[in-house]
């Protein structure tokens with residue numbers, strides 16, 4: 001059995017190597033590649049994706065998994081070997097349903113669409129990407145149909161990202177949260193809008209990037225096992241547990257853009273850098289679900305990075321970095337500015353309170369597209385209608401409307417947007433458990449120290465990689481299933497103080 005397991009691990013490492021090589025090409029495409037490289041790059045990534053898929057779905061792996069079944073059953077479910085076999089089997093059974101040719105096609109199409117979007121968005125030209133988006137929808141529906149027997153067509157797509165969840169369970173959680181959020185947004189936005197002009201002065205890029213790097217080093221992001229570069233739409237990517245990279249974008253007229261996207265992506269990276277080293281190159285070496293992953297980015301971006309305590313330590317340092325801009329701005333004014341609540345058009349710029357309303361709009365529109373209730377040609381109008389009804393706003397164009405997020409133009413319609421709100425909910429649930437277990441966390445944060453929080457997260461979440469499902473991990477780490485209560489408590493406490501209601 002030991003020999004079979006070794007053989008399985010060797011094959012899985014080769015699959016991982018092909019996938020990681022694909023990730024390097026994608027990182028390059030989104031950072032440094034000249035536009036002339038686009039057509040060949042799409043083909044190259046498609047080839048690697050197809051080879052990885054063929055290798056992973058080869059009958060040898062199926063046979064090894066069969067032969068290892070008895071071994072798996074003889075071990076405790078939470079042992080490393082049993083977990084490796086179980087998670088590999090789950091991935092394998094899903095992967096064999098999808099033909100390699102389809103995987104290559106989807107990958108090539110994704111590269112072409114992404115490239116088109118990088119030009120269509122600044123040009124405000126939805127028509128240029130519309131046929132590609134129609135194909136994406138078609139491909140995503142085909143992908144779902146490789147898993148017949150679903151209740152909702154989005155279910156198999158959601159299952160890829162947030163294993164165990166369905167359109168129905170997410171709709172229910174979103175419905176409950178919406179009931180809490182809408183009155184909260186109303187009571188805050190009935191008051192005068194906080195002034196955030198202090199964030200909208202001129203801040204030179206180099207100083208911004210340097211400040212962000214100082215902060216995430218203190219968080220525990222290891223630059224020996226990662227680096228940061230610039231991109232259109234910030235992301236984190238991993239080539240191995242020793243190379244976990246982040247990207248950001250910078251605006252010299254907006255201090256929040258690079259800073260908070262850096263803290264966000266560093267949160268994702270801390271998760272990946274914190275996975276047990278002996279899981280390297282196996283299916284266990286990754287975050288357990290998109291929702292849990294997002295909970296970590298939101299923890300460091302919001303619960304830590306937008307907290308009063310954090311800025312008690314860092315604001316004097318920020319003032320030293322930008323003396324002319326911030327010398328005369330008090331900590332209180334700055335804290336209010338970075339936590340300004342306002343109905344707005346752009347999801348990634350949205351505050352913590354209105355953010356989830358943006359996600360709910362996208363989630364609903366995706367479901368309608370997949371159900372065939374909404375055609376791609378009608379998407380811009382449907383988008384504007386929902387922003388009008390949910391946020392009382394109308395974007396002046398599609399650039400800040402339906403073209404604003406990369407996801408749909410990155411080959412993904414369905415199964416992705418829910419993770420942002422699940423992440424917000426879980427971030428507060430994990431954080432509450434962490435601060436209960438380690439009461440020194442908040443005092444440490446006010447002193448610019450993050451060991452207690454980082455250690456708790458590593459111990460309870462990061463180290464396990466994909467060994468436990470999201471539901472198991474949440475139960476183990478917090479003693480209960482996912483609940484919106486800690487998140488609602490967090491928002492009420494923080495914004496109740498800020499806006500005095």
Ligand code: ZN
Pocket residue numbers: 264268294297
């Ligand atoms: Zn994220």
